[in-house]
Amino acid sequence: MADTSHDRNAADYFDPATLSDQEQARLAHLNALREAGIDPYPARVTRTHAIADARALYEAGQSEGVQVSVTGRLKRIRIMGKMSFADLEDGSGQIQIVVKRDNLPDGWYNAIWKKLIDLGDFVGVTGPLVVTRTGELSVDAHEIQFLSKALKPMPDKWHGVKDPETRYRRRYVDLMANPEVREIFRTRAAVIRALRDYFDGAGFLEVETPILQPIYGGAAARPFVTHHNQLHQDLYLRISFELYLKRLLVGGFDKVYEIGRDFRNEGVSFKHNPEFTQLEFYEAYADYQDVMRRTEEMVAYAAQQVTGGLTLRWGEYTLDLTPPWKRIPLRQAILDATGIDYEAYPDAESLAAAMKEIGHEPDPRSNWGKLVDSLMAKHVEPNLIQPTFLIDYPLDVSPLAKGSPEDPRLVERFEGFMVGMEFCNAFSELNDPIDQLQRFLDESYRARHGDDEAHPIDEDYIEALSYGMPPAGGFGMGVDRLAMLFTDTDTIREVLLFPHLRSQKSDEEKR
Secondary structure (H helix, E strand, C coil), rough: CCCCCHHHCCHHHCCCCCHHHHHHHHHHHHHHHHCCCCCCCCCCCCCCHHHHHHHHHHCCCCCCCCCEEEEEEEEEEEECCCCCEEEECCCCCCEEEEEEECCCCCCCHHHHHHHCCCCCCCCEEEEEEECCCCCCEEEECEEEEEECCCCCCCCCCCCCCHHHHHHHCCCHHHHHHCCHHHHHHHHHHHHHHHHHHHHHHHCCCCCCCEEEECCCCCCCCCEEEEECCCCCCCEEEECCHHHHHHHHHHHHHCCEEEEEECCCCCCEECCCCCCCEEEEEEEEEECCCHHHHHHHHHHHHHHHHCCCCEEEEEEEEEEEECCCEEEEHHHHHHHHHHCCCHHHHHHHHHHHHHHHHHHCCCCCCHHHHHHHHHHHHHHHHHHCCCCCEEEEEHHHHHHCECCCCCCCCCCEEEEEECCCEEEEEEEEEECCHHHHHHHHHHHHHHCCCCCCCCCCCCCHHHHHHHCCCCCCEEEEHHHHHHHHHHHHHCHHHHCCCCCCCCCCCCHHHCC
């Protein structure tokens, strides 16, 4: 399709012939304002108080005779002859405004307010705080300034915006129409703030590591690839912070954490988005048992700060976050759920055969460790409702974790689960450079034989380990999934302001 955008102008996008009746009326109001010499989008605004601050004056008994200038969106208008009432809303709250013909410049009430104002417009209102006869705190409008003319109508106040596709694609309309959605994102922000407070209080240093990386690593995932034109170099959007944060342990920091974006070129589901927020921390001289205790403490702290208690309501469940949480060896959990003791099947072929006997059709490309992981994901994970740690994972699916002293096929690793969903992954960190290099080489072999999630060889990371990294525990958690728990939502899209969606086809493309 030819690009004709240079042949168009802004007026083409607002051609009355393509607009609804309401949109045409609003466009006419916009033009009438300009003809009256009123700038509908001024560069300056007068504001003395947020609406919540104006209300606070009243509640403190300090509002009598106080004049305020408040700003916001008009959410409701009731015109009653020579007087009108309207509700004004900003990000902090809502207040009534009283608009009287005699308090405004001559002709302004009838010619401007009654004819050219629309729901959704942003205005500034200046006047004294008063209490109406019905006991409603209000601003008695002596001056009204247009701040932004809304050319599209507000969503229906009774039905709001309910269609999920519309809500996610036009989140600004969703937030405008559904106050409970705004509350979800306030809660999400409070969760992140509590996590930061916890780590800062525990002596961790918050750091930032590269998003564009020459070698991706730290997780089993496919990366997004981009290209640096001047350097003539392919780069990857990070899938994890891990290898860079552990380089900082080599450099002399004992406790570090980062909260930021990761990117994984994988499927979209109720718990996956290609771009997501991750928390990782690394602590020198700790092991995975220490990290489990810190995880319990961290989540309990966040719950206490955000909700005031240690229980969360999620769907039909009430989650009890009180430490300590249940710990179950992965081998035992799978045995209890399936009757399969994977240690009795020493290779992928025999384990796959046992899985088929219980109706589980494994991926024929999976190695022994991935078969174990798939048993867990299908038969164990969905039933882990209360906070639970599964511990001691196969080495085959844990190339960065320290081996178990008791069993060479296992590593000191755990994953945390709630409401049938994994929300964190952690382990005692492998700090032996020779062992780590061999595991990278084994992963490289798997990559050459079709495993597109195998970990690449990062020679600089091996170089860093060769200088010596202290024994350490490391942890990664999807912040979005934790936010789902704290907001009682069952899809990650509800806690992402702008989740990834398929592009919409134009009418021409559909034809």
